Amino acid sequence: MCKSLKGIGAKLIIFMLMVNVILLCRTLPSHAAWTYIGPSKIYISSVAINPVDPKTVYGGTWGYGILKSTNGGSSGALANKGLTNLYINCFAINPVNPKIVYAGTWKGLFKSTNAGASWTTVNKGLTDTDIYSVAINGSNPNIIYAGTWTGGVFKSTNGGANWGATSMTIGGVTSLAINGKNTKIVYAGNVGGVYRTTDGGTSWTEINTGLQDTYITSLAINPLNPSIVYAGTFSGGVFESTNAGAKWTAVNKGLTNKQIDCLALNPLNPKIVYAGTYGGGVFESINAGASWTAVNKGLKNTIINCLAVNPKNPKIIYAGTDGGGAFVNTNGGGAAVYGSAVEEIDSQDARP
Secondary structure, three states, X not given: OHHHHHHHHHHHHHHHHHHHHHHHHHHOOOOOOOEEXXXXXXXXXXXXXXXXXXXXXXXXXXXXXEEEEOOOOOOXXXXXXXXXXXXXXXXXXXXXXXXXXXXXXXOEEEEEOOOXXXXXXXXXXXXXXXXXXXXXXXXXXXXEEEEEOOOOEEEEOOOOOOOEEOOOOOOOOOEEEEOOOOOOOEEEEEOOEEEEEXXXXXXXXXXXXXXXXXXXXXXXXXXXXXXXXXXXXXXOOEEEEOOOOOOOEEOOOOOOOOOEEEEEEOOOOOOOEEEEEEOOOEEEEOOOOOOOEEOOOOOOOOEEEEEEEOOOOOOOEEEEEOOOOEEEXXXXXXXXXXXXXXXXXXXXXOOO
């Protein structure tokens, strides 16, 4: 009897240990390794993924324009026809018709209606053409917001054909984010904090309560619960609001570098949040920012300018760096983006 009980007890202990190991593995960061995909010595400022066909990926550079892959990254090429400025700050892709892409540059906003095959300027009405951020209304993609460095936020209601200034005239607009469930609610982050409009840009309110650093570098909204908003700051780390910006709380546990350059959420499980830092690489939170873990294995450059998560397979993440090209994390799958464009860029003598 005693031997049987001991045997059962031993098996129970082994079973519990196995359960603990499984639970531990499930709570560890899921993206542990990055692969360098080039091009070398290139500043990757922004990455955008086609929401309908995630094999199509755009990369914005400073000095070389736009890189595009149409097969998930096994090959790629420059896509600069019509661009008159090759310093790209941001992208926005029309979610209904992803052939329509906008690219914000140091000198103007460009639009492509053929998935990057050619570009035309769409600057009519813009009094400042240094475009740092662009956001598209998902319910009505003809409505677009553009954040500028000196002119504040502009709005177009006809797909960029004409622009008008909103009442948000404070410059340094580094980021824009639209509430997906109520698209009249738009957030603008700039060098002075976070501003919110609830009427589509007619009026804006400063919402900085709780922010210990008001130099905002990035914004991200939980797509399932848009009352949850994250703000990345220049030196104060990451802040979270659970009430649509009415109050912010620092969520920096485990974040050893608080200079945040970019934020990205897993669209299928938005409790998983990524933060790209200046010099500290990429951090991952699997509990909505309650704690962070560095996920930098394989990163040769830890100055992260941008992050993008594949909307259909969020195990695939792209990271653009400051002078170190791009990296991809596929967690065991996917391919290298911009492959054949590496030689095309590396063969050029001039560097930005």
